Amino acid sequence: MSVGVIAVGAYAPEYRIEAAEFEAAWDSFDPPGIETTAVPDADEDALTMGWEAANSALDAGDTTAESVDWLAFATTTPPSEEEDLTARLGSMLGVSTDATRRLFTGSTRAGTQALDAALTAAPECGLVVVSDCPRGEPHDAREHAAGAGAAAFLVGPDARVTLVESATHTEAYPGTRFRERGSDTLDGIDAGTYDRNAFTRPLAAAVGAVATDGLDAAAVQMPDGKQPYRAASAMGVETATVRAAETVSTLGDTGAASVPLGVATAFDNGGERVLAASWGSGAGADAMVFERDGELPVSLALGGDTSLDYAAYLRLRGEITADEPDGGGAYVSVPTWRRSLPQRHRLVAGRCPDCGTYAFPPEGACRGCDSLVAFEDVPLAGTGTVEAKTEIGSGGAPPEFERLQSESGAFGVAIVAFDTPDDETVSSPTMVVGDATVGDEVETVQRVIYTQEGVTRYGFKVATR
């Protein structure tokens, strides 16, 4: 069979805020068709969410990151405006340093563009990671609609899902959705009919160029819960078909991940012929028709159920919180941090070649025999047990974590005994995501540790299994 999608993974953050919370705060909730939106934790961003989805796809496809020879990352909300984020994503996942990398950004079409690029490149083992968490000003409907989520696709030969037809259309429609240079928040001119035309016409043109008969689902760009349905008739697609792939009502506007999440949902629901119709401001649209022939492994984790009130939401968004204070003290330079990336990203421990004792990080004299040895690298699975635990309350954290604590409150810190391939463990201190107590079994997740000198440091934390 030809190159196509081998497996799919998806992730959405645990936190949800209901539309009613915005309504209570602002007297109205303008984005139609949204019941809740997904809200990233204070230490989550597009990269960490992408890591989650990528791991789900790799697990679903029973594939390891070492096999990946082509990696793409797509987002409109890159943690850094300039920097190749596939470098760190690849490091977190353990993708070969020789793998081809592609970064797609600047448009909510970035997700479908990345998927199209992968299918065109026809890699032996491609991994397309699409992750997004758009934002707006607190008063703005774009913020009230803003959600978060990520989807990832394994692409390779002998696929069960293949692209049977595609088309694209672009024409100039400036101003409908944009983010000025240096800004974190979306803006738009809100020009009624102009905006509607800018959304509907490119979609109708692109979709009009592919066959839409027999669709089980149509994943259409979902900035809110109304625009995709309004565009449906212009595209010649039933609204029920659009509904079969919608995620906006529960996750909100997931930007570049909107259509990829819809495609993932459609296949998870058993869809066999699925349309992906993405739209990006500017404006343009991509239409891709996929057909499934056989089972497609899909692993979705989209079901967060921790509700936020509006005050907690504002804290988590960093709207009313403190930044890291000025001052000196403990300082871990970027080069020092980089040396620890195999441990931070992939939990690479060391095994003493003389006595077999594990070391983490693998440096210095062996704890078992006190010899200065060259440790053998042993990547750990990331599972372990909490040995000691504290909850750091207000004022108890180093100032480097002032922003985190201001946004998300008290946090747990544990010493975890990580499992090794042998009958022993090796311990590391780590922050806890959610709750855990001594004796709990946990596994690692990738999160933002902190940002210093403008450089965000990512590394593992643990969450209960």
Add this chain to the structure above:
Amino acid sequence: MTDAYLVGAGQSAYGSFPDESYRSLFATAYEHTIDSVPDGIDPDRIDEAVVGTLGVGGRQLGLAGPAVTEHVGLHGVPTTRVENACAASGYAVRQAVQAVKSGMADVVLAGGVEIMTDASGDAVRYWLGVSGETEWERLSGTTFSGVYAQMASAHMREHGTTAEQLSHVAVKNHANGAKNPKAQLGFECTLDDAMNAPTVADPLTLYHCCPTTDGAAAALVVSEDVVEEFTDDPIRIAGVGASSDRVGLFQRDTYSGVPASKRAADEAYAMADRSVDDLDFAEVHDCFAIAELMAYEDLGLCARGEAGRYIESGATRLDGAMPVNTSGGLKAKGHPIGATGAGQVVEAYKQLSGQAGDRQLDDPTVGLTHNVGGSGGAAVVHVFEREQEVDG
């Protein structure tokens, strides 16, 4: 090899002193130290000085030793700064003993100083915890309150230690601190106060944590050859023990004890040819309540795992069988990092020379000081013994 003797010790008040500098605080401690020598001492007799300080807030980091000894007029005296976190001046005293025992010096001033309260709250938090393992421990989100809280969680799980037992440490040490005019927090507290204080790092509440403190302390260590010039009631530094360990708690074999403390204590007892049963009191490193409980076990005051029940029994109160932290400890007396170890020696000197005022024990002859750096990366223990006359 000559014996080493403690012939004087003194300290500044511990507290928050925005009108004082690290130099002026050290000068106060130095003056009290000189004045404490029973038969007097001419500062010209001082051959060597060792000064412990961390330099919290980023003040004089280089040449901090000469900066204070020159300030007090010890012009030209070779001075070494010791940095071993909270054990800095405990190690300074040990180095003084080494200098005397080696024969290179007859009179050595060992002291320490720290100013911690004049920086902004943010800056202080930056500096607290710089002695922990930085790359992993600190970047997991902890300063020392968090690391000791993890130790408490392990002790509780392994031995059934309770928050109430931790709180007894605060109650006892505040009761003692209320009798010490030099104490920073010289007031009593109730079990309810300690139990219900705000949580700093679960399970540790505010009353389970020592304060940040300005202060200085010093001691004079002399050789057997000259001790009779300064006192007729010599206090022999009978035992000295010290040990290091991995700086990060997670790198150690146990989280519910401080192996370096045990090794240091064993060495000190052996050198002194004494056992824990010979002690009349101990000044232990109670930076957090759990630290005092772990010290009971590491020093052998009680069996492993029994510290919670031991403090509940009242044994370590001023009127107990083994009074601990008669000064109020780090908890109530205060914890000016670089001065703390020397400050413990000041209390030992006061108790053994009968000058401890309202907290004076009944004729003690053997006492111990125990000073820990970080969460156990360094520890030093001294055993002091009052003699009726100089041996040998």
